[in-house]
Amino acid sequence: MEEKREILLMKxxxxxxxxxxxxxxxxxxxxxxxxxxxxxxxxxxxxxWETTGMVVVQAESELASINMVYGGGACGKRVMTSSSSPGxxxxxxxxxxMAGAEIPGLIVNVQRGGPGLGTIQPSQGDYFQATRGxxxxxxxxxxxAPASVQEMADxxxxxxxxxxxxRTPVIMLSxxxxxxxxxxxxxxxxxxxxxxxxxxxxxPWATTGKRGRKNNIITSLELDPSVMETHNIxxxxxxxxxxxxxxxxxxxxxxxxxxxIMAFGSASRIGQKxxxxxxxxxxxxxxxxxxxxxxxPSQEVASLSQRMRxxxxxxxxxxxxxxxxxxxxxGTCPVHHYGRMGGIVPTPEExxxxxxxxxx
Amino acid sequence: MTNxxxxxxxxxxxxxxxxxxxxxxxxxxxxxHSVVHKLIAEVIDEMGLEERTIGISPVGCAVFxxxxxDIDWIEAAHGRAPAIACATKRLWPDNLVxxxxxxxxxxxxxxxxxxxxxxxxxxxxxxxxxxAIYGMTGGQMAPTTxxxxxxxxxxxxxxxxxxxxxxxxTEIAATLEGTCYVTRQxxxxxxxxxxxxxxxxxxxxxxxQGRGSSLVEIVSTCSSGWKMSPEEANQWMEDRMxxxxxxxxxxxxxxK
Ligand SMILES: Cc1ncc(C[n+]2csc(CCOP(=O)(O)OP(=O)(O)O)c2C)c(N)n1
Ligand code: SF4
Ligand SMILES: [Mg+2]
Numbered sequence: 100m101e102e103k104r105e106i107l108l109m110k111x112x113x114x115x116x117x118x119x120x121x122x123x124x125x126x127x128x129x130x131x132x133x134x135x136x137x138x139x140x141x142x143x144x145x146x147x148w149e150t151t152g153m154v155v156v157q158a159e160s161e162l163a164s165i166n167m168v169y170g171g172g173a174c175g176k177r178v179m180t181s182s183s184s185p186g187x188x189x190x191x192x193x194x195x196x197m198a199g200a201e202i203p204g205l206i207v208n209v210q211r212g213g214p215g216l217g218t219i220q221p222s223q224g225d226y227f228q229a230t231r232g233x234x235x236x237x238x239x240x241x242x243x244a245p246a247s248v249q250e251m252a253d254x255x256x257x258x259x260x261x262x263x264x265x266r267t268p269v270i271m272l273s274x275x276x277x278x279x280x281x282x283x284x285x286x287x288x289x290x291x292x293x294x295x296x297x298x299x300x301x302x303p304w305a306t307t308g309k310r311g312r313k314n315n316i317i318t319s320l321e322l323d324p325s326v327m328e329t330h331n332i333x334x335x336x337x338x339x340x341x342x343x344x345x346x347x348x349x350x351x352x353x354x355x356x357x358x359x360i361m362a363f364g365s366a367s368r369i370g371q372k373x374x375x376x377x378x379x380x381x382x383x384x385x386x387x388x389x390x391x392x393x394x395x396p397s398q399e400v401a402s403l404s405q406r407m408r409x410x411x412x413x414x415x416x417x418x419x420x421x422x423x424x425x426x427x428x429x430g431t432c433p434v435h436h437y438g439r440m441g442g443i444v445p446t447p448e449e450x451x452x453x454x455x456x457x458x459x
Numbered sequence: 460m461t462n463x464x465x466x467x468x469x470x471x472x473x474x475x476x477x478x479x480x481x482x483x484x485x486x487x488x489x490x491x492h493s494v495v496h497k498l499i500a501e502v503i504d505e506m507g508l509e510e511r512t513i514g515i516s517p518v519g520c521a522v523f524x525x526x527x528x529d530i531d532w533i534e535a536a537h538g539r540a541p542a543i544a545c546a547t548k549r550l551w552p553d554n555l556v557x558x559x560x561x562x563x564x565x566x567x568x569x570x571x572x573x574x575x576x577x578x579x580x581x582x583x584x585x586x587x588x589x590x591a592i593y594g595m596t597g598g599q600m601a602p603t604t605x606x607x608x609x610x611x612x613x614x615x616x617x618x619x620x621x622x623x624x625x626x627x628x629t630e631i632a633a634t635l636e637g638t639c640y641v642t643r644q645x646x647x648x649x650x651x652x653x654x655x656x657x658x659x660x661x662x663x664x665x666x667x668q669g670r671g672s673s674l675v676e677i678v679s680t681c682s683s684g685w686k687m688s689p690e691e692a693n694q695w696m697e698d699r700m701x702x703x704x705x706x707x708x709x710x711x712x713x714x715k
Binding site: 125126128154156158159160162163164166167168169170171173174176178192193196200295306307308309310311314315316317318319320 | 543575
């Protein structure tokens with residue numbers, strides 16, 4: 100395949116599909132749901148099975164999709180699914196099995212408003228579900244929050260790298276704004292799918308057929324409590340390593356700031372605009388944007404909080420990330436939440452008024 | 460003649476399949492699961508597929524199938540084995556991929572995954588051990604529990620107004636375009652065991668030839684769940700189960 104590195108204009112959802120084909124993804128399994136159906140549609144139109152050999156399956160449900168991802172990951176392949184909030188709720192069973200059996204895989208959640216069937220309009224209401232594990236048992240998954248169409252594309256390969264490095268599911272927690280909006284992007288460079296021999300070599304734990312080695316068993320079941328506790332301790336140690344090495348975030352105008360907005364994904368884009376307006380009015384507001392929601396940039400938040408009059412958590416939900424900020428800040432400075440729900444996205448102006456209100 | 464003199468290779472008429480390892484099986488005495496395991500181990504070995512077989516084990520009494528047959532295994536969530544098999548086969552098409560599922564796993568919680576994997580014609584084999592009860596959880600009603608049959612959750616017997624009717628998923632499977640071979644067998648007698656083994660071999664061969672999906676149902680006993688001795692259970696199965704779940708091929712593309 101020839102290298103295309105020109106600047107393109109596309110939707111966030113389309114960017115994910117193109118990035119998957121280009122980063123050596125072996126399989127996509129998904130079920131249609133607004134506002135992310137363009138991912139499966141783009142893949143179906145691109146027919147990557149004829150070029151890279153990538154498998155694309157429209158599954159019968161999100162339960163099936165995530166279990167296909169579990170199976171694909173278990174046999175060492177770079178596989179992914181995508182959905183929106185109600186579908187991701189259905190996937191939690193598979194995600195906890197993947198966490199327990201230490202299976203890599205990518206789950207994209209282009210969030211919409213809830214609870215229940217909710218609305219097809221954007222929301223960030225699944226923060227708790229994504230960052231607290233979501234399914235049964237003690238586990239975490241790495242959560243990346245893209246804030247642009249470019250990041251939708253770039254985080255696909257990054258997710259696979261992290262998923263295989265730590266043998267863990269990775270969630271890209273996006274939302275209907277980023278999924279649907281069109282922006283300029285440069286697609287990532289083309290990378291071939293790993294050959295079967297490379298998969299066997301790089302994933303000696305995977306169920307690829309024995310071929311001369313001892314048999315591999317992928318399971319999350321263990322009835323002996325002492326062995327199960329040892330496995331849980333191993334998982335927790337792995338999560339600690341991830342906390343130490345994989346925190347990602349971005350600062351915006353924090354150098355001289357004495358007030359901090361914290362926002363992720365699409366909310367951070369609105370927050371940036373609000374900060375420009377604040378600065379025009381002489382208010383020294385900056386922003387910390389967590390890129391990894393789990394692991395959360397707790398240390399960075401804690402150190403910035405030392406010099407802030409307050410921190411405002413700007414979220415398109417009823418206040419979820421604000422809990423993590425409060426835990427990180429531990430009382431050093433006041434922490435407030437501002438958000439809208441039900442598919443309403445806050446405007447920069449209302450954020451500015453909220454900051455003015457907090458100052459007074 | 461001493462025992463030592465008798466135990467000679469030329470006198471060998473029966474042995475433990477090479478692919479069954481030495482882990483003590485957790486199955487109850489007389490349980491059909493262990494016979495089916497033995498047949499699967501034999502067929503994989505005879506087909507020379509030991510090095511490239513991936514089995515998907517269920518949630519049910521056979522959850523630990525992976526402890527007994529020396530091949531690669533993925534342990535599935537309850538009912539989801541066919542979805543896992545679909546991805547596994549598509550991503551490693553040279554491998555033999557089969558699921559092993561009970562009636563609760565396949566015909567209740569996993570009905571959707573089962574029907575769609577079969578209907579897609581995924582080149583996988585679904586082995587369905589139908590003992591008309593939830594063995595693992597202690598003998599509750601299954602989708603395949605017969606009318607009038609007593610279980611811990613239908614203690615007065617299954618009745619249609621409360622519980623609906625026993626589900627014949629194998630009959631449904633035979634109507635699906637994606638299936639190439641659908642059969643119902645048993646393992647309570649040597650003749651049945653031979654037929655089941657031949658059925659497994661045919662299903663595995665078809666799947667390696669890329670002819671579509673296969674379902675091999677094995678009408679089975681669960682003496683513990685049925686509260687019978689293994690012998691009584693075999694008798695009850697032949698009297699009652701075979702009348703409703705008729706043995707034989709329901710579909711075979713080669714027979715067309
Ligand atoms: C999601 C979920 N629901 C319920 C259970 C509990 N459970 C374990 S095995 C089983 C029934 C198994 O019955 P069957 O599939 O017929 O297998 P058998 O034990 O009879 O071979 C149930 C309900 C579970 N493990 N997971
Ligand atoms: S409970 Fe029933 S199915 Fe389970 S091992 Fe015992 S006899 Fe077999
Ligand atoms: Mg059963």
